[in-house]
Amino acid sequence: MNFNYDIIVVGAGHAGCEAAVAAANMGSKTLLITMDMNKIAQMSCNPAVGGIAKGQIVREIDALGGQMGIVSDRTAIQFRMLNRSKGPAMWSPRVQSDRMKFIATWREIIENTPNLYMWQDTVTELLLKNGSVAGVKTKMQVEFTAKAVVLTNGTFLNGLMHIGKVQISGGRVAEPASFGLSEQLRDAGFKADRMKTGTPVRIDGRSVDFSLLEEQKGDDDFHKFSYLPHVQRQLIQRSCWIANTSEYVHEALREGLSDSPLYNGQIKSIGPRYCPSIETKIVTFSQKTSHQLFLEPEGEHTNEYYLNGFSSSLPLQTQLNALQRIPAFRNVHIFRPGYAIEYDFFDPTQLYATLETKHIKNLFFAGQINGTTGYEEAAGQGLIAGINAHINCHGGNPFVLHRDEAYIGVLIDDLITKGVDEPYRMFTSRAEYRILLRQDNADERLTRKGFEIGLAKHDRIQLLDEKEAEIAKLIDFISNFSVKADRINPFLERIGTAPLKRGVKLIELLSRPHIDIETLTEEIAPLKAQVEQIPNRRDEIVESANIKIKYDGYIKREKLMADKISRLEDIRIKDKFNYNEIQSLSTEARQKLTKINPETIAQASRIPGVSPNDISVLLILLGR
Structure with a gap:
């Protein structure tokens, strides 16, 4: 047993798995620490990968030499290319996955990656030395040393689940929360806050009347995630099913609102605007008498189904009463109710574009710890964190993707420049160069970059x-x-x-x-x-x-526009100004520029509150 590593990755979710495999494949001796080795890359919410803009991220991960696209293709039970009625900049691949085979496939990859080792335990403390991370300490009181640490803790940091008035400590259903790290990081000067997300009810398909649902079949063509020709869909393909709520259903939901943690003051955290709970939908969109729901299979052979669109933290009986008012679910049996979960995250403006923290050298954050939501956003961050952790250990230039190169670049730049005021989810509208960032050309944009750093083979x-x-x-x-x-x-x-x-x-x-x-x-x-x-x-x-x-x-x-903006990316201003002393800048600009300390003029121009006039002032001071 060895206790010394180049890189330690904490957490084996989608961010952690990509980070660990990338670092190991590049040559770093890597340790992946997880609470449960049987739940590697667990799909905590929807058993699906991809979707609008998210599918582009998965193709980018694959083009760089990451694993998510390969795992998704091998475990897909349905594939669809979304937005085909629109232009190719909007086309987005999505698969429905076999949840258990997804975990097993990731486990197989991790166990067969050279330089990569696993340890089952909970990390409770970082080992610090002279302003740099030096390793971790676990609940079993084991100390592992490393040159770099990547934290990918997901929803486990002080996680708290809500089902009506019932509160359960945990990072996922039936899995314990993690304590200690948040408190240590706050003491080290990190700004933290709480976020909330949720997941829907799980339904026994044997209790569903499918004749009352609309069938939604997958595509049967050449499209997939991985650019590797030998990686293909190999499982039985299954349909999803469409249902709709009604005013009769909404009445049952309203009856339980007084016991909803979202509305009785029990939950005070920031929730997702773009993936709201069913109770939020009936309040926010009170004029709507119906909402669409998607009943999605959890695997190739299982009877367990996920009810997409019915995320909820309402009491169990309220959820059940509402479901039974949908004709197809009148005799429904559920495996478990939906629940909400609150967890700690850290302001991502405390990170560099490499995802290394500004407060502690060689410490990296990736995934929901940065205020994002979604497997794909997490995996993209994990890949970049793993790459840069390796570079920090062995030398080389920082690996940063720009906004005109990848959705992953847009994602990270948004996080470190603008911060988050709700769980961040990627959309095509966030990318100003989306016709350059299509799903079909991710290999043309990124594979040579992946090859140059030793990741893509x-x-x-x-x-x-x-x-x-x-x-x-x-x-x-x-x-x-x-x-x-x-x-x-x-x-x-x-x-x-x-x-x-x-x-x-x-x-x-x-x-x-x-x-x-x-x-x-x-x-x-x-x-x-x-x-x-x-x-x-x-x-x-x-x-x-x-x-x-x-x-x-x-x-x-669009390429011409990107080239013009990229010239501003070449004008480096990090640590060149004391912004508080530049009185010709607006007060808000001085505050925001001091907080972010942008790397370039281009990044400064994207900070909310920094005006074109403020950018002109900085360019004049630089003699431009």
Whole structure:
């Protein structure tokens, strides 16, 4: 047994698993400490990965050489590409997962990763030395030393669960809370607060009348999360089901509001605006007489279902009464009620972009400890924290993703620059360069970066080179092949678009909204022959070429905007000013700039309360 490591990761949730595997794969001797080795990467809430903007994060994790996309594909029981009716910047992959197989697959990866070790215990204290972290101490009174520590404690720091007036100490149902670390970090100068999240009731599918629900099947095409061709969906695919509440259901819920921890003063923490509980919905949207619910299977063979949209902390009997008023659930049996949970988090403006803390050197925070919500947001942070913890131990430049490079970059920049006033959840609207940050091109944006730091392996670079070469070859053919008007006009008239008056290059036809490469291959034999020559991942390559051609103008314009802003990213101002002495700045700007101490002018410009005039003042002082 060894008690000395390069890196210790505390917590084996989605952030902790990514951090530990990344650090170990890069060469650091890593210890992953968890309370329960049988619940690694537990899906505490919904057994699903991805969704709007979150799916892009998972593809980015995979492109960099992380694991979440691989695990999600291997344990998927349903795949859907959301937002297909919108432009490709909005397309977002999502899978329904087998909860138990998800855990087992992660466990298999961790146990077979060189340099990675596990210990089952609870961390109660950080070992500190000269302003730097030196290791951890556990509940069993074991001391482990390390050059860097990554905290990914999720909802366990002083966690408290609520079901009506019932309060249970814990980080998850049937799992104990963690005490000691929050108090130590507060004493070290960290600013902490409390947040609240919740989870819905779990339902026995044998008690559901599925004939009264609307079936929602998954997609059956080439899309998935991982860019590795050998990683495929291998489980039986299952449907989800749609139900709706009614005013009759809402009446039952209102009867229990006086006992709701959210409304009787029992919970005072900050809750999620974008994933509200059912009781919050009926109060906030009182004019709505119905809310949509999704009944989602928890696994390939289980009868356990998750009722998405029915998150609640109401008393058990209130939840049950309301459910029984939905026709499909009139005879419902539940495995457990929904509950709310309060937990400690730390103001993320106390972090650098590497996710290292400003107060203690070589200490990193990732996941819900930073005020975020969601497996994907946690995993993205965990990956970056694990990478930078390794770099701090072994040397190299900090690894930071910018806002025009990745949703992960947007996420971390938002956290460290703006802080949080509610659980942070990623949306496409948070990314100003979302047409650059599409789900289809995450490998083009990030795989070479992952390879340069030693995380993504050579096989990923080879796959990327092959893909880019085939896309370029296809676009070159389409750009140079001419099509005659009399040859294509019958097809154009058949699909209801204007006929040609003269021959054009094929690329001009593709600018029309209802025409794509797939439809044209059936009409133009040389194009079909060109497509059929693509040896591997044909559908993926054709889709990518299609997007690049159709949205070329938008992509170039957004890239130009990003390049202009990136010049401000090169103007470093960290520790160059005593902002309190610059009277030409607004009072709010002086306070915010002093608190954040931004790295660059670009980061300063994104701080709420710092105006364009304040940025001009700083540029003048820099002689620009």
